[in-house]
Amino acid sequence: MVLAGVDRAVFVAGPDAAPVPLRVTGLDRIATVRPLPLMHGGSAVSDSPVWHLVLSHGNLMGDLRYAAPLRVDLPAGAVHWEAEPWQLAPDDFPVDLAGIPEHDPHVSLTATLLRAGVRYVCSEGSRIRNNVGSGADYFSCVTLDADGAVAEWTYQDSGWKQVSGKWAIRGRFTGCGGYALLAPVFRRLWNGRTRVLRLADGELLTPRLPRGLTSAEILDHHLDRGWWLRLDDEVVAVPDILG
Structure with missing residues (x-):
């Protein structure tokens, strides 16, 4: 299945099968956020019919700050948003704006994993749209409790705005749900090579x-x-x- 937007999807059963359009219902739930959030990057992995899909700010393309639960029932041809979009609490993360005023406080939410009922997320800093130009202030991979607050820190690197140079990490979860792939944006970290974060114990592994x-x-x-x-x-x- 491919989501072509927050309101439409296409399902292809196999390489020779014709695409079947699916209408995504429950749009009123994500419409509670204005401007209407968009699908523009981010990643989601799940071992259940519910996927916490990453959504971007409606006007600021690539500003990944929301996730919303989407339930997929392919045998019934049903796809619908289950609840309103949610965000991470900035106070839970090591935000460092380096003296720049923030008129729209938020932190990024760039990847999600739902495994055995536990939500994992990656946050790539507080100003993700500026990561390539000026670097990030932190990277975190955490689990969340039922209320969406940080329950446990699986991995974190921060303090980048207090040292010279630009730093940033992009993170996404593997399809098996056991790892996160951490890719540095700049070569100064790990010589630009991807590291593998084992979620079971938080160990960062060199492939x-x-x-x-x-x-x-x-x-x-x-x-x-x-x-x-x-x-x-x-x-x-x-x-x-x-x-």
Whole structure:
């Protein structure tokens, strides 16, 4: 299934199947936020029919600050928003604006994972639209309690505005739900190479890519297929990159 917007989706059963349009209902729930949030980046992983989809500010494209639960029932052809969009509380994160006045206080919400009823999220700083130009103030991967407050810190790096240079990390969860891929935006961190965060214990792991694939991009991990890597236009699967 592909979401073409907050109000429409397309389902394709297989490579030879015709696309089937699906109408997304419950739009009134996300319309409680104005301007209407948009789908513009971000990622979501779930082991249940409910996905907490990342949404962008309606006018500030790429300003990922919301998530909203979308229930998907493909056998019934039903897709609907279950509740209003939610945000992270800025006071829960190490926001550092480096003396810049903030007229719209918020923090980014860029990736979600729902696994065994537990919500994980990544936040890539308080001003995500400026990350490439001026760097971020922090990166956090956390779990949330039922009220949306931070329950546990899985990984955090902060204090970047107090040191020289620009720093930022992009994070997303793997399809298996066991890891997060942390990709530095600038080469000064980890020589620009992706690290793998193991969610079970919060350990940050350095991948060991096979010979001939040392410059490949790490795409995803699936329990039955191993790790997916991309080198140029080729995608390959390898059983392990962490041993």
